[in-house]
Amino acid sequence: MAQKKKVEKEKYLWVNRRWCKRCGICATVCPKNVIDYDSEGYPVFARMDDCIYCLNCVLYCPDYAIFENKEDQEYVKEIL
Template sequence: MEGKARPWGVKINSSWCKRCGLCVAFCPRGVLRLDDEGKPVVADIARCTGCLLCEMHCPDFAIAVKRSEQGGRVKTQAVSGK
């Protein structure tokens, strides 16, 4: 193993999300939860192991799991659909 790996970050593009909830259902560690609108938000990034199950089961291309740039920063991005 190399030095201590940076923590994971989960980026959610809520403008592409169609609220199917699969990401929350697939996360084995309870990292994500659904907000009042039924869209995912990060509840506990520290528990993320980077398994990518949420990203690869998201039918809307709306989730990106990556090593975080600085610390476990979490973004919920609203990208315009142009």
């Protein structure tokens, strides 16, 4: 369900694929070009080492599909 990519403990971002509409805005607003798309067009945090954790992707995601905590998976389960 959720796309996870854990690089560092404090930097954690994941996409809730149920909400993501694959608009590409997150990758566009990322200042460090961290985000790639997978074969289905969903965003993947491919270069988390470059991530400066500005959270632009979280703020600009029009679908509120990007989460910055691992714990939020519980929250998402509750909503679904």
